[in-house]
Amino acid sequence: MALLEVKKLYKSFGGLQAVNNANLTVEEGRAHSIIGPNGAGKSTFLNLIIGNLKPDSGTVVFQGENLVGLEPYDINQKGVVRVFQSPSVYSDMTLLENTTISALAKRDGKFSLNFFQHPKKRKDAIAVAEEALDNVDLLDKAHEEASNLSYGDKRRLELAICLAQKPKLLLLDEPTAGMSQAETQSTIDLLKRLASKGEMTKVIIEHDMHVVFSLADHITVLHQGTVIADGSPQQVKDDPAVIEAYLGGVEEL
Numbered sequence: 001m002a003l004l005e006v007k008k009l010y011k012s013f014g015g016l017q018a019v020n021n022a023n024l025t026v027e028e029g030r031a032h033s034i035i036g037p038n039g040a041g042k043s044t045f046l047n048l049i050i051g052n053l054k055p056d057s058g059t060v061v062f063q064g065e066n067l068v069g070l071e072p073y074d075i076n077q078k079g080v081v082r083v084f085q086s087p088s089v090y091s092d093m094t095l096l097e098n099t100t101i102s103a104l105a106k107r108d109g110k111f112s113l114n115f116f117q118h119p120k121k122r123k124d125a126i127a128v129a130e131e132a133l134d135n136v137d138l139l140d141k142a143h144e145e146a147s148n149l150s151y152g153d154k155r156r157l158e159l160a161i162c163l164a165q166k167p168k169l170l171l172l173d174e175p176t177a178g179m180s181q182a183e184t185q186s187t188i189d190l191l192k193r194l195a196s197k198g199e200m201t202k203v204i205i206e207h208d209m210h211v212v213f214s215l216a217d218h219i220t221v222l223h224q225g226t227v228i229a230d231g232s233p234q235q236v237k238d239d240p241a242v243i244e245a246y247l248g249g250v251e252e253l
């Protein structure tokens with residue numbers, strides 16, 4: 001069984017059909033990328049999966065359970081975590097405090113200050129938080145205030161905050177947007193390293209083809225809300241419908 005199976009998903013905004021009969025199968029352990037020209041419906045599709053938007057019709061089955069109709073919080077607690085949107089960074093706290101709160105929120109459903117009274121819980125959460133920081137190469141800055149971080153490091157911290165929740169499915173919407181070339185490259189290296197660990201399934205929405213082809217082992221192409229291609233990076237690259245969709249726009253594949 002696939003980890004995530006989206007079937008016949010529809011979402012319109014007024015007269016605009018943003019997602020139009022879209023299907024997606026994500027196998028466990030994959031680094032699965034969703035690409036498509038501007039306005040193709042990628043972010044809308046992601047928001048439908050995580051419950052930020054309700055589809056007009058269709059199903060989003062995660063681990064055999066239909067998520068449609070559930071609140072974003074409940075979907076998150078099932079292990080579906082979106083990076084770079086929520087949760088946010090508390091800039092007056094240290095990196096370790098930021099990731100520890102996230103680890104606790106996952107464990108208990110809700111952060112509660114009385115965790116200070118439970119040394120074991122606190123120790124476990126701190127261990128998870130430190131591991132998450134280590135995974136993004138920020139452990140040496142664990143006791144610095146988040147407000148001191150560079151833009152690239154802040155994005156890494158956001159990723160660590162998500163990793164501290166031990167996601168089963170990690171969703172990233174343009175993880176390298178706004179980054180310098182050097183930051184982009186180090187983010188690719190970081191995501192590759194996470195991908196090679198293989199315990200977590202990733203869905204990456206990305207504009208930057210360099211990022212997509214160096215990271216993804218499976219690609220789904222959206223165009224005008226519909227899937228026009230789905231397969232290995234090579235299959236997708238050679239697909240005439242994909243070339244047409246991109247050449248029809250201004251982007252190069």
Ligand SMILES: Nc1ncnc2c1ncn2[C@@H]1O[C@H](COP(=O)(O)OP(=O)(O)OP(=O)(O)O)[C@@H](O)[C@H]1O
Nearest residue numbers: 013016018036037038039040041042043044045207
């Ligand atoms: N809340 C909304 N209300 C009205 N229209 C919307 C809304 N969200 C998205 N749209 C429209 O739906 C279409 C798909 O948008 P979406 O943001 O999902 O595309 P995208 O593939 O993520 O684009 P980009 O590559 O620019 O991020 C666009 O035409 C967009 O203008």
Ligand SMILES: [Mg+2]
Nearest residue numbers: 042043044173
């Ligand atoms: Mg988008």
